[in-house]
Amino acid sequence: MLRQKVVRRPLCNENLEFGVINPTYAGKKNKYVYAGVAAQLPRMRGVTKLDVSRLTADGGDCTVASRLYGPGWYGGEACFVPREADNPAAEEDDGFLVTYVHNEESEESWFVVMNAKSPTLDIVARVRLPGRVPYGFHGLFVRETAVNHEIFLPESSSNQLEPII
Secondary structure: OOOOOOOOOOOOOOOEEEEEOOHHHOOOOOOEEEEEEEOOOOOEEEEEEEEHHHOEOOEOOOEEEEEEOOOOEEEOOOEEEEOOOOOOOOOOOOEEEEEEEEEOOOOOEEEEEEEOOOOOOOEEEEEEOOOOOOOOOOOOOOOHHHHHHOOOOOOOOOOOOOOOO
């Protein structure tokens, strides 16, 4: 029987939570992990990009990009959205990180899109939201093509949900 050893090593100097990868790399060897920089849970004060290929036997800091949201701003878990999910030649970090951020003093909430390849995780789009969005807990981005492929109600259905009881 082949036996392997599991070793625990720090990936960076920050307290990180809710790590995500490019979903097209699920089940494959990947290089990049994106994680929330923890404040008081469930709030994240930023997001960081780790290059796990930089990990040494002693651990070390694998951080290659980071974005802090700024004083009073907090977000939830970020989701990775591939730029070209159907392109097998696309680079692993070619995509976007999306999340909601909220300012606890001004009560503003924004949907934020960051460039995952950028060394500072540049914000490439943001939309001010009309109301408060909770920080959230374990999100998932689903492409429109995937949603359209699913069948949620029989075609003969009137699209009206009927009470179970």
